[in-house]
Amino acid sequence: MRKGTKLALILGAIPFVTLVFALPLVNRIEPVILGLPFLLFWILSWVILTPLILFVAYLLEKKYNPPEEED
Amino acid sequence: MNLALIIIFTTIILSSFLGIYAGRKVKMNLENWTVGGRQFGIILIWLLMAGEIYTTFTFLGASGWAYSKGAPTFYILIYGALAYTVSFFILPALWKVGKRYGLHTQPDFFIKRYDSRYLGVLVALIGVVCIIPYLQLQLKGLGLIVQVASNGAVDPKVAIGISFVLTCAFVYTSGIKGTAWVAIVKDILMILAVFIVGIGVPHIYFGGFGKMFRKLIEQKPDFLVFPGAAPQMNVLWIMSTLLVMGLGFYMWPHVFGSAFSAKSAKIIKRNAIIMPFYQIPILLIFMVGFTALLVIPGLEDGDMAFLVLVNKTYPSWFMGFIGAAGAVTAMVPSAILVLFASTLLAKNVCQAGFKPQMSEEKVMALSRFMVLVIMVFALVFAIFFPNELVPLLIFGYNGVSQFFPGVVLGLFWKRVTKMGVLCGLVAGVTVVIILILSKNDPFLGMNAGFVGLAVNSFFAIVVSLMTKPSNGGFK
Numbered sequence: 001m002r003k004g005t006k007l008a009l010i011l012g013a014i015p016f017v018t019l020v021f022a023l024p025l026v027n028r029i030e031p032v033i034l035g036l037p038f039l040l041f042w043i044l045s046w047v048i049l050t051p052l053i054l055f056v057a058y059l060l061e062k063k064y065n066p067p068e069e070e071d
Numbered sequence: 072m073n074l075a076l077i078i079i080f081t082t083i084i085l086s087s088f089l090g091i092y093a094g095r096k097v098k099m100n101l102e103n104w105t106v107g108g109r110q111f112g113i114i115l116i117w118l119l120m121a122g123e124i125y126t127t128f129t130f131l132g133a134s135g136w137a138y139s140k141g142a143p144t145f146y147i148l149i150y151g152a153l154a155y156t157v158s159f160f161i162l163p164a165l166w167k168v169g170k171r172y173g174l175h176t177q178p179d180f181f182i183k184r185y186d187s188r189y190l191g192v193l194v195a196l197i198g199v200v201c202i203i204p205y206l207q208l209q210l211k212g213l214g215l216i217v218q219v220a221s222n223g224a225v226d227p228k229v230a231i232g233i234s235f236v237l238t239c240a241f242v243y244t245s246g247i248k249g250t251a252w253v254a255i256v257k258d259i260l261m262i263l264a265v266f267i268v269g270i271g272v273p274h275i276y277f278g279g280f281g282k283m284f285r286k287l288i289e290q291k292p293d294f295l296v297f298p299g300a301a302p303q304m305n306v307l308w309i310m311s312t313l314l315v316m317g318l319g320f321y322m323w324p325h326v327f328g329s330a331f332s333a334k335s336a337k338i339i340k341r342n343a344i345i346m347p348f349y350q351i352p353i354l355l356i357f358m359v360g361f362t363a364l365l366v367i368p369g370l371e372d373g374d375m376a377f378l379v380l381v382n383k384t385y386p387s388w389f390m391g392f393i394g395a396a397g398a399v400t401a402m403v404p405s406a407i408l409v410l411f412a413s414t415l416l417a418k419n420v421c422q423a424g425f426k427p428q429m430s431e432e433k434v435m436a437l438s439r440f441m442v443l444v445i446m447v448f449a450l451v452f453a454i455f456f457p458n459e460l461v462p463l464l465i466f467g468y469n470g471v472s473q474f475f476p477g478v479v480l481g482l483f484w485k486r487v488t489k490m491g492v493l494c495g496l497v498a499g500v501t502v503v504i505i506l507i508l509s510k511n512d513p514f515l516g517m518n519a520g521f522v523g524l525a526v527n528s529f530f531a532i533v534v535s536l537m538t539k540p541s542n543g544g545f546k
Contacts, residue, residue, distance in 0.1 A: 008160075015156045019149045020313050024306045027296045029288055035281025037288065037295040043145050044354060050152040050347040054159050058344060 004064030008057035015053065018046045075391030076221050080233070082395035086256045086402065087237035093252035094245025101435045104246030105175045105414050107332040115251045116333050116342050121349050122254035122403040123326050124151055125261060127212030130397060131374045133353055137360025139373030141291070141299025144357060146309055146316070152347045153317025159343035162321065163336035164482045168545070170331075176411065177327040177474065178419035184481040185489040186543035188423045193493075194474065195419035197500065198324035199412050201470045203449070204463035206408045210235060210453040213401035219378040220394025222387060228454045230398070235453075238402045239446040242410050243439055247332055250406040257403045260396035262352060268381055268393070269355020272362045275384060280358050287361055294364070308513050311521035319472025319520070325411035327478075409449075413441035465507060469520030473499040476524075476531040484535075489543065491535030499527025 022042075029037045036044065097103050111119070129147065136144035168174065172183050177198060182191035213234060214227025241249040277283040287294065298304045321327055333339045356377070363376035367383065370376055381393055417437035422429045429437075452460060476495050480487035503523040506512045512519035 012156050012160060015152055016317075019152060020310050020317075023297070023310055027306055029292055029295050032284070032288070035279070035284055037284060039142060039296055040145065040354075040357075043148055044351075047148055047152045047347055047350050050156060051344050054156065054344040054347075057159065058340060 002065045004061040007060045007064065011053050011057040011060070015046060015050045019043065019050075073221070073224060073391075074388045075394060076224055078388065078391030079217055079220060079225075079394040079398060082256070082260070083234050083237060083398050083402070086253045086399050087234075087241050089256065090238075090241025090249035090253040090406070091244050093241075093249045097245070097248060099244075099246065099435065101175060101414075101418070101431055101438065102173075103248075104435060104438070105328065105331075105410065106169075107247045107251070109170060109332060110334055111251065111332040111338070112334055113338050113341055116329075116338055117345065118254040118258060119247070119251045119329050119332065119407070120326070120342065120346060121258060122250070123323075123329065123407060124154075124320070124349075125258075125400065126404045127209055127216065127397060127401040129353065130261075130356065130400060131212055131215070131377055133356040134360035134363065134377040135372075135374035137357045138364050138370070138376035140301040140304065141294030142297050143299050143301050143304040143309060144360065146313055148350055148353045148357070150313050150316040150320065151350045151353075153313060154320035155343050155346040157318060158321050158330075158346075159340060161479060161482060162330045162339045162343065165327075165478070166330055166333055166336045166339050168482070172544070174331060175328065176414055176419055177322075177324045177478075178415060178423070180327075180481070181477060181492075182419070182423060183544040185477075185492060186541070187489050187493075188427065190489060190493055191419050192424040193496070194477075195324075195415040195423075197470055197473070197496075198415055199420075200463070201467045202324060202408050202412045202415075203445075204460040205467050206405055206412070206445075206449055207452060207457075207460045208464060209401045209405045209408070210449065211457060213398055213405075214453070215375075216378065216397030216401070217394050219375070219382060220390045220397065222382075222390070231453050232450060234398055234402055235405065235446065235450060238406050239409060239442050242406045242413075243442050247329065247407075247410060250403060250410065251332075253399065253406065254403045257396075257399040260392070261400050264393055264396040265352045265355050268377075268385075269352070269358050272380060272384060273358050276362055276366050283358070283362055283365070286365055291364065294361075303513060305516060307516040308518060311513075311517040315472045315518050315520040315524060316468055318475045318524070319468050322471045322474040322478065324415060324471070325407045327474075328411050328414070329407065409442055409445055412445055413438045416441045416445075465512070466503065469503045469507070469518070469523060470500060472520050472524055473503065473527050476528045480531060480535070485542065486535055486540055487531065488535045488538040488541055490538045491531045491533075494534045495527040495529075495531030498530045499523040502526045 026042045033041045133147045178191040178195040181194045210231050214231045217230035218227045273280040273283040297306045363380040418434050477492040503519050506514050506519035514522050
């Protein structure tokens with residue numbers, strides 16, 4: 001597997017870890033942050049961070065994978 | 072004639088004409104009709120994909136679940152982000168093989184990769200069985216919204232009849248391009264509606280969402296953590312459901328197929344990056360449901376919470392605007408569903424199954440004819456038997472997610488074989504059907520589709536390793 005793809009996949013796993021597998025750990029109301037119960041705050045934060053994570057993955061793929069013929 | 076009524080029907084009619092107008096200069100062959108000649112840039116692709124994930128169910132269901140179940144509704148906010156992450160990795164590769172082999176639909180992919188027409192027919196039939204009840208759900212939501220928004224002046228059957236015939240008209244003339252253009256109207260209206268109501272309602276009743284949540288924590292704290300008011304929806308169920316939906320979303324035949332309309336693999340990848348931002352308005356829809364829980368408790372049907380609260384809060388012309396936004400929000404996904412269901416039936420069932428020598432012009436003509444067949448069929452069900460297809464709905468997501476191993480292994484694993492994928496698919500779908508029919512969903516706390524997917528992947532991998540490797544139709 002090319003290095004860029006590998007790094008991108010590791011980043012791509014983050015939303016699954018935080019938004020699926022971590023749910024049992026964050027299933028609570030306190031602390032209330034910015035007016036939101038903790039569970040909802042956690043979910044919202046990672047949903048907002050997901051595009052940024054994917055953007056970094058995109059940059060890493062571009063940096064480490066040799067450019068392909070234009071597609 | 073009241074003002075709300077004028078707003079609703081003007082919007083429905085103008086949007087449909089926009090859809091018809093979109094196709095005026097395009098020569099309609101199958102390539103242009105189903106995949107827009109593979110010419111869509113980032114804006115049209117974004118609109119199309121956003122059109123698919125934001126449906127009437129998002130409007131009514133996300134607020135309805137917040138109202139009646141509480142925290143389990145959060146899954147709607149999450150699964151999109153997971154689905155887009157998956158799409159970042161698989162859609163560019165899929166787009167490339169689509170371009171190389173001229174694929175139009177999901178069954179086309181199976182036919183080419185596994186060199187098997189009959190596998191394609193099977194995938195197409197499962198796809199259509201999942202699509203039809205989903206289409207019914209959209210039409211039902213449309214009827215409901217227009218009825219409430221017009222204050223009972225319009226019978227839901229009339230609303231469904233008029234808007235769906237117009238929807239099929241622009242699908243017939245303009246194919247996917249018409250749908251993408253109507254999606255522009257839909258997105259503007261829907262985002263406006265969600266922002267106005269989602270920010271407005273908690274503010275009007277509580278002076279802001281922070282104060283609203285404080286009240287909710289005092290009165291109904293259970294609603295804000297899993298399983299909320301739905302004991303079977305515990306954390307394990309939520310997790311397994313999220314995996315099924317996150318992996319399964321792009322396996323819907325219409326979502327899968329619309330990836331082929333992009334101009335390049337790069338456009339698809341960039342789109343995957345920006346899509347999760349589009350999930351944020353769902354938070355505002357939750358706010359409406361939670362506010363309704365405090366302000367108008369005790370509604371029999373939670374899915375009505377959004378409409379009842381808006382009706383109570385805003386003047387009647389504003390209800391017209393909500394009705395218009397809701398109607399177009401149902402029309403866009405309905406259009407994509409009809410478009411792909413007809414192509415699947417014409418190209419992947421009739422042509423691939425019975426008449427492989429059929430010319431492409433004939434397939435195109437047959438696809439358009441199928442639009443009319445599905446229109447009549449869906450209208451008859453929506454008007455005369457509105458509840459007959461509801462039990463099929465639960466099969467939808469669980470069913471389409473069973474395509475996941477066949478697609479992903481087909482793209483990235485050379486060793487996967489036709490027999491492996493066939494055994495996996497049949498085993499997965501059978502497990503799902505048995506669990507649902509025997510009332511064993513959830514099974515050991517897990518979503519039935521997830522159990523099916525695990526069995527499916529196991530068979531796909533093991534049987535592939537036991538059969539002779541083949542690249543199928545891929546070079």
